Amino acid sequence: MKTIRWGIIGAGGIAERFANACKNTPGAELAAIASRSLEKANAFADRFGIEHRFGTYEDMAESDKIDAAYVATPHGLHGPNAILFMNKGKHILSEKPITVNAKELQKMIDSAKENKVFLMEGMWPRLVPGVLKLLEIVESGQIGEVKGIEGRFCYEMSDEPDHHAFKPEFGGGSILDVGCYCLSFASWFIKSPVEEIKAVADIGENNQVDEHACYLLKYENGAMSSLTSAMMVKKPSDGHIFGTKGRIDVTGRFYAAENFTVHLYDGESTDYHMPFYGNGFEEEIMEANECIRAGKLESDILTHAQSMFIMEQMDAIRKIIGVKYPQDDQ
Numbered sequence: 001m002k003t004i005r006w007g008i009i010g011a012g013g014i015a016e017r018f019a020n021a022c023k024n025t026p027g028a029e030l031a032a033i034a035s036r037s038l039e040k041a042n043a044f045a046d047r048f049g050i051e052h053r054f055g056t057y058e059d060m061a062e063s064d065k066i067d068a069a070y071v072a073t074p075h076g077l078h079g080p081n082a083i084l085f086m087n088k089g090k091h092i093l094s095e096k097p098i099t100v101n102a103k104e105l106q107k108m109i110d111s112a113k114e115n116k117v118f119l120m121e122g123m124w125p126r127l128v129p130g131v132l133k134l135l136e137i138v139e140s141g142q143i144g145e146v147k148g149i150e151g152r153f154c155y156e157m158s159d160e161p162d163h164h165a166f167k168p169e170f171g172g173g174s175i176l177d178v179g180c181y182c183l184s185f186a187s188w189f190i191k192s193p194v195e196e197i198k199a200v201a202d203i204g205e206n207n208q209v210d211e212h213a214c215y216l217l218k219y220e221n222g223a224m225s226s227l228t229s230a231m232m233v234k235k236p237s238d239g240h241i242f243g244t245k246g247r248i249d250v251t252g253r254f255y256a257a258e259n260f261t262v263h264l265y266d267g268e269s270t271d272y273h274m275p276f277y278g279n280g281f282e283e284e285i286m287e288a289n290e291c292i293r294a295g296k297l298e299s300d301i302l303t304h305a306q307s308m309f310i311m312e313q314m315d316a317i318r319k320i321i322g323v324k325y326p327q328d329d330q
Contacts, residue, residue: 004289007032007066007090009057009081011044014095015072019048021281022070027289034060057081061088068118068292071095074164075171076327079104082119086111091118093288097180098122100171100327102311109304118292120284120299121307123184127283130257130274131188134241134248137262138189143243147223149186151239151254153178154212154230165231166207168325173209175201175314175323179229181255183310186217186225189241194313195220201321202232210323217313256280 006022008015011033022030030050035041038055045053054060060069061084068091071081079099082092092112098121099105112119125131138146155178157163164170165177194217201213212230219225228235239254240247246264250257262270277283284302291299298304318324 001027002293003027003029004292005029005031005065005067006285007034007052007060007063007069008072009034009060009069009085010072011035011040012072015044015070016048017279018070018072018281018285019044019050021279022285023048024278025282025285025289028285032060032063032066057084061085061090067091068093068288070122075100075176076164076167076169076325078171079108079327082108083111086115086117086119089115089117091288091292093120093122093284095122096124097171097176097311097314098307099311100176100325102308102315103330104327105308105311109308112297112304116297118288118297119304120288120291120302122281122284123180123302123307124280124284125181125253125256126184126188126302127287128256128258128274128276128280130260130272133272133274134250134257134260135188137248138241138243142246143241143248143262143264144245146189146241146243148242149189149223149225149240150227150242151182151185151225152228152230152235153181153237153255154228154233154235156234157231166204166209168207168209168323171325171327172207173211173213173318173323174229174231175210175213175317177229177231179213179215179227179317180310180314182227182229183217183313185239185255186227187306187309190219190221190223190225192219192221192223194218197313197316197320199317199320201323203321203323204232208323210318210321213317213321215317
């Protein structure tokens, strides 16, 4: 089995989670780290035992020490960073959301095809054991036809007013930061195009991004999803899948299910506990590695079309609530 040598673009918190998972994944080597600060890259590399350190992204993109790169920079930089590396023949796993709008995503997809490299969004929950089990249960028809989804991913970060999640130029706001999980979760269980979207949001006066948003989607098959994201309001992160024969209640992080209960309307209930293999990122690294070894340009599971499907929904919701990014005019 060929070992895939990974480099990380950016040395923030999400990069640390990827680094831990990469070191825990068979067939993956954590070979390099790049930061805009060599001092920061060295500190990160020392912490994780990484051999190659770069003080610019351009230097790592030119390097022959990596095969693939994980984009761990703020949302607004995902597109430019990914394209820089793909133009140098490097495969890309881009942290969710894959970028900030559909127009920029199309540029990334075009670059992957032109350079014949692999590109995948790091929508890691889709690959964890609990979600795979949920899909198995739903697709078996156990709860009947899915008619509704509910989910909310809400946290409070008023103590970090300077965080990039509050800045439009970095793709700020709750919808891109965590709403992408809610929308993705709904799409995994409702296999239908979106017919209509309604949305409301509380827009921050000082930052002009959505700090709390609620959105209702109606699909062409008649199903609906009711979803909420927030970064200034705490709410339980539970979720529900409603079918004609039963429902599934997911506790904890619904979008990356580990604990859930299937309730059938005939009275039977079954509890499930499906923990991650590690911190949840190992599965996406394994999927990317397998695709790269097979010479694929995209995953059969986390396809380019799936990323575009969700990105177009986020674009539509932002248009409704009036959140705009500088990249929307580029």
